[in-house]
Amino acid sequence: MPAQVLSTAVARTPATLHRSRSWGLAFDDLARGWRQQELWGHLGWQDIKQRYRRSVLGPLWITISMAVTAIALGVLYAGLFGNRLEEQLPYILIGFIVWAFIGSSITEGAMVFIANERLIKHLPAPISVHVFRLIWRQTLFFGHNLLVYAVMLVVFPQPLSLASLAAVPAFALLMVNGFWAALLVGIVSTRFRDLPPVTVSVVQLMFFMTPIVWIYEDLLNSTNETIASRARLAELNPFLHYLEIIRRPMLGESFELRHWVVVLVITVLGWALTLVVLRNYRARVSYWV
């Protein structure tokens, strides 16, 4: 046991805590993190290569496992719901690809500082570096999964148009939101260690509550009035809107303004909250981790 002085102190707020708690330092953390692209860019790739090291197909396994899941579930649910495969399979596939990004950004976000404890305690770096690395890794996964989407377009052509390019800003929004979510959940989880398992459960639950395997519009247009009215409740689920802004253009469906509005509002609110937390607790992460 180190021979420091042990003392029991009631919560105290010394002068320097206020000095560490500044907007300038919070934004500086984000800016410096962004500038270390070489580092997190390299580490993000490393994470992926690491996972498939010594396997013959390497990162292609990401693509293959996504393809297998989507085909299996597409066939299964097309049968269960009595839908046509050429509708069900593309829907499920895109849902899975997008959810993989959203879900992992949040669940891995809960561990983003805890898992990097050694790095945080040994190398001075802005804490945002770890979040950039996480989002970059998830983006690379997303890129690998897009290959499946490309193949799907050949087998089941979608009515894509110029409007489908809306998927690009939509994915940018997913990244921007994934970033604040991971940063926020990451900081709070570092202090409260119950949060990571809670996060995993909630994300899992949201997977079922969000129209990924079930087709939202089919239920809305159901002849059964009860089902149709219940389906409308799904609008309250923010993940629905995140999914729709990117899935609709990827399926060549029409532009729905309300999904974008909801996402933009949550983006602003989420970042505002995250910046407050970052400002107040950025300097505490290395103490808590």
Next chain:
Amino acid sequence: MASIEVRDASVDFPIFDAKTRSLKKAVLGVVGGRIGPNASKVVVVEALRGITLDLQHGARVGLIGHNGAGKSTLLRLLSGIYEPTGGTASVQGRVAPVFDLGVGMDPEISGYENIIIRGLFLGMTRKQMDERVGDIATFTELGDYLRLPLRTYSTGMRVRLALGVVTSIDPEILLLDEGIGAVDADFLRKARGRLTDLVDRAGLLVFASHSDDLLRDLCDTGIWLEHGQIRMQGPLDEVLVAYNNRGPGPKRRPPAGGGRR
């Protein structure tokens, strides 16, 4: 110009046990009112107290003190990993901390790749590291091993690699922690030259060690830390003499709750 200015800085660690770190406890504590005076108290370790330092370009400082005196914590404070919980610490210049040679090393990738990554961690760019790879390869004498994954290396080989990278960088402020001496004697003799060169290149050095010889090689001033406070600060030789003559026993506090030895 590199400089370090620390004013009355302290570092307090909150020690959360399973109970206080749980969200349930915090939420219930707020909602349910006071559970009792102890519920809101967090045990705090005062790792550093009242540290005041003024180091300018050219300073070569050795940190001396027994285990747990706060040497590593002070190095982390100077590197910016810990922001002080009291007082201020301002550090100007690019910091290269060398605390644990293993951090940032990936056993599954080759020695070459590890050299690059380790350099990126120390604030170098990829291009700068590509230029240094050859030099590091010669110094470490690892030869073709550099193409093999790091997990095939012995401990000594890993240390060589890490030292090779560390001594190839150009830091403004170099913070060295003890433990880098864990290499075989021959190699250390070779590494000393590089280490001295590195220290000469750096604008400012703070080195924590238990080895008087290494300290004398690299430093000219000494800081003696005890119980998280600066006990003595001055020319290295004087501080070392005072530290070595400190006498046994009374200065060390026994761990709380410990019985008689």
